[in-house]
Amino acid sequence: MKRRMTAPREVLAELREDFSLCGKCKLCQAVMAQQCEDPRFWRNCPSGTRFRYEGYYAGGKLEMARCLDLAEIEPDEMMKHALYACMLCGSCQDRCYPVKQLHPMWVFELLREQAVQDGWWPEGWFAETYDNLEKTDNVYGVPAAKRVAWAKDLKLADALSEKVEYILFVGDEYSAFGSLAPRMKAVADVLDAGGVDFGILGGKEVSSGALLLQLGDRDYFETFALANIELFEKAGVKEIITADPHACTVFKEEYTKLADIEAYHVSQIFNTLIHREALKPSKQVKIKAVYHDPCRLGRRMGVFDEPRDVLDHVPGLELIEFERARKNALCCGGGGGAYLWESEYARWVTDERLFEAEHVGAGAIVTACPLCVRLFEDALKAKKSKMKVYDLAEVIALAL
Ligand code: SF4
Numbered sequence: 001m002k003r004r005m006t007a008p009r010e011v012l013a014e015l016r017e018d019f020s021l022c023g024k025c026k027l028c029q030a031v032m033a034q035q036c037e038d039p040r041f042w043r044n045c046p047s048g049t050r051f052r053y054e055g056y057y058a059g060g061k062l063e064m065a066r067c068l069d070l071a072e073i074e075p076d077e078m079m080k081h082a083l084y085a086c087m088l089c090g091s092c093q094d095r096c097y098p099v100k101q102l103h104p105m106w107v108f109e110l111l112r113e114q115a116v117q118d119g120w121w122p123e124g125w126f127a128e129t130y131d132n133l134e135k136t137d138n139v140y141g142v143p144a145a146k147r148v149a150w151a152k153d154l155k156l157a158d159a160l161s162e163k164v165e166y167i168l169f170v171g172d173e174y175s176a177f178g179s180l181a182p183r184m185k186a187v188a189d190v191l192d193a194g195g196v197d198f199g200i201l202g203g204k205e206v207s208s209g210a211l212l213l214q215l216g217d218r219d220y221f222e223t224f225a226l227a228n229i230e231l232f233e234k235a236g237v238k239e240i241i242t243a244d245p246h247a248c249t250v251f252k253e254e255y256t257k258l259a260d261i262e263a264y265h266v267s268q269i270f271n272t273l274i275h276r277e278a279l280k281p282s283k284q285v286k287i288k289a290v291y292h293d294p295c296r297l298g299r300r301m302g303v304f305d306e307p308r309d310v311l312d313h314v315p316g317l318e319l320i321e322f323e324r325a326r327k328n329a330l331c332c333g334g335g336g337g338a339y340l341w342e343s344e345y346a347r348w349v350t351d352e353r354l355f356e357a358e359h360v361g362a363g364a365i366v367t368a369c370p371l372c373v374r375l376f377e378d379a380l381k382a383k384k385s386k387m388k389v390y391d392l393a394e395v396i397a398l399a400l
């Protein structure tokens with residue numbers, strides 16, 4: 001697709017107070033200790049905990065933003081590494097804001113936009129991703145015809161030729177990986193069982209652009225956003241459902257500035273359907289499962305209760321919690337695009353979360369994000385662990 005060029009809507013300088021007022025108190029490095037008994041799990045900033053250097057915690061990166069704003073320093077290789085090792089998980093912001101009312105994560109997002117705009121961002125680290133997007137409109141380079149493979153045995157409505165109430169947006173992850181195909185099929189099956197009138201965009205759907213925005217490339221993000229919005233408008237549908245929290249976040253925060261749409265994560269729809277008794281999970285699913293809050297769904301969109309409520313309605317399922325749950329949740333390792341260029345570091349974060357799942361005695365992890373599912377599953381396979389990973393929709397499908 002031809003890249004659309006626009007001016008950034010927000011500029012880093014607008015958050016000057018946030019990066020100037022940081023008192024380096026380090027509150028943002030850890031979780032609420034009173035909500036997490038074991039000190040082993042207190043540290044919650046993936047990049048700071050891994051690289052053990054001030055510049056990788058929020059306070060250090062805010063200082064970087066301040067110095068760059070005042071032109072006291074020139075960006076160097078270590079700054080690029082620290083900025084792009086940030087998982088944009090939002091844990092620092094959720095700790096800082098209630099006390100100091102600063103927004104460190106927003107600063108890091110805009111600092112990345114500034115880096116792209118000023119040409120010092122590490123573009124080469126993402127060369128393969130960009131090549132994939134330019135050739136196929138998909139982050140993982142999967143061509144349009146193969147992106148609908150997951151739906152080949154389903155008779156789903158084509159939203160571009162049939163009138164439907166909702167569009168089910170599939171997203172980069174679910175459309176690209178064979179291991180996620182049964183999960184996406186479960187999403188469609190559960191919506192269908194609940195009587196939801198939905199259709200898909202098939203091979204016409206393109207990347208949501210969520211990853212590009214995380215990398216700081218707002219122009220290229222908007223290219224994809226506008227292509228999807230054109231499809232939504234062509235279909236005459238204003239309500240979008242997705243199982244991908246990354247897509248859902250940009251729909252809610254960005255697409256709504258460009259179009260008259262509403263977006264929902266499937267966990268919200270499933271919960272409503274269960275409460276209306278349109279879905280009645282009745283079969284036993286005997287697992288001792290811990291629920292992992294995806295950063296974008298939980299901290300970013302505030303969706304903490306709905307997935308848990310859904311799981312509480314599954315007969316036989318014993319739901320337990322991580323030491324770091326809800327706002328304290330540790331990222332799965334998939335935030336900020338670091339898994340694309342620093343896979344060893346991303347795996348370390350994933351393994352930290354899996355260690356915590358074992359620590360609380362879980363036999364399975366349930367989550368509601370395809371990237372979390374994929375990273376957990378790959379790491380468990382590498383460890384030859386017996387622990388299983390379930391997407392939320394899979395669990396309900398088993399119970400129906
Ligand atoms: S970002 Fe906030 S919590 Fe973290 S060191 Fe600065 S002022 Fe303290």
Ligand code: SF4
Binds near residue numbers: 056
């Ligand atoms: S957004 Fe997450 S990874 Fe980045 S500095 Fe904050 S806590 Fe650390």
